[in-house]
Amino acid sequence: MTRNAATFVLVPGAWQGGWSWQPVARRLRAAGHPALTLTLPGLADGDSPAGLRLADAVAAVVHEVTKRDLEDVVLVAQSWGGYPVTGAAHELAGRVSKVIYYNALVPARGVPLVDENEDYATMIRTAIDASPDGTISVVPEQVPLLLPDVSEEARRLFFELLVPQPGHYFLDALDVPDVTAIGLPAAYVLSENDLALARPGTEFAARLGLTPVMVPGGHESMLTHPDEVTRALLAV
Numbered sequence: 001m002t003r004n005a006a007t008f009v010l011v012p013g014a015w016q017g018g019w020s021w022q023p024v025a026r027r028l029r030a031a032g033h034p035a036l037t038l039t040l041p042g043l044a045d046g047d048s049p050a051g052l053r054l055a056d057a058v059a060a061v062v063h064e065v066t067k068r069d070l071e072d073v074v075l076v077a078q079s080w081g082g083y084p085v086t087g088a089a090h091e092l093a094g095r096v097s098k099v100i101y102y103n104a105l106v107p108a109r110g111v112p113l114v115d116e117n118e119d120y121a122t123m124i125r126t127a128i129d130a131s132p133d134g135t136i137s138v139v140p141e142q143v144p145l146l147l148p149d150v151s152e153e154a155r156r157l158f159f160e161l162l163v164p165q166p167g168h169y170f171l172d173a174l175d176v177p178d179v180t181a182i183g184l185p186a187a188y189v190l191s192e193n194d195l196a197l198a199r200p201g202t203e204f205a206a207r208l209g210l211t212p213v214m215v216p217g218g219h220e221s222m223l224t225h226p227d228e229v230t231r232a233l234l235a236v
Helices: 018-030 054-067 082-091 118-130 140-146 152-161 201-206 226-235
Strands: 007-011 035-037 073-079 096-104 186-191 213-215
Touching: 007 018, 007 054, 018 035, 018 073, 018 226, 054 082, 073 082, 082 096, 096 201, 096 226, 140 152, 186 201, 186 226, 213 226
Parallel strands: 007 035, 007 073, 073 096, 096 186, 186 213
Antiparallel strands: none
16 A cells, blocks of 8 residues: 555435445555545445435535544545535535535535426425435436436346435535635535536536546446546545
């Protein structure tokens, strides 16, 4: 392992656990970088979503970094993971050297994920309200948006790995500015065929004054193109 190599802390998007980052994590370690894949509260198989708020996801990222006493941390967020990573970066500013958004939302202050896209805001709120435990799940028809470039068999496997998302993870907002406001370097990596973001990835990158670094694949290209995603994370 390279001495003083940055530690990559990889945070998944909605409905997923740390398993979704494992192919990239293995490649980062092979390149000499420690890598930690996180599963946030409520998103491990069998977890209870009861009472979970976005603040709990933020606190989980902070806890995992501080309990290991990590320094020179690169926080990497996929999709909805942009919310807990942004919140955690403000609390870990002395430990974080960079924040990378990968096919991720860059939160606007005071705006929850549900309000980033008017077309599906009502659908999300209705689904959460109708759920007995306040969660929202992926339906099979949505999986091709997440994995546009794989077989039906692979999509079925991916669907079976997903778990319901605690609803308040989508309904809660952050009351912090973007990470560059506190002097943290940031980068944005975007898949060429991402069909799942609430807005075009270029718009989220523009919130930070960035131009995305492009990689092949769709929203889950860390699973389908881990070599290219790893190279991008190391290059930005």
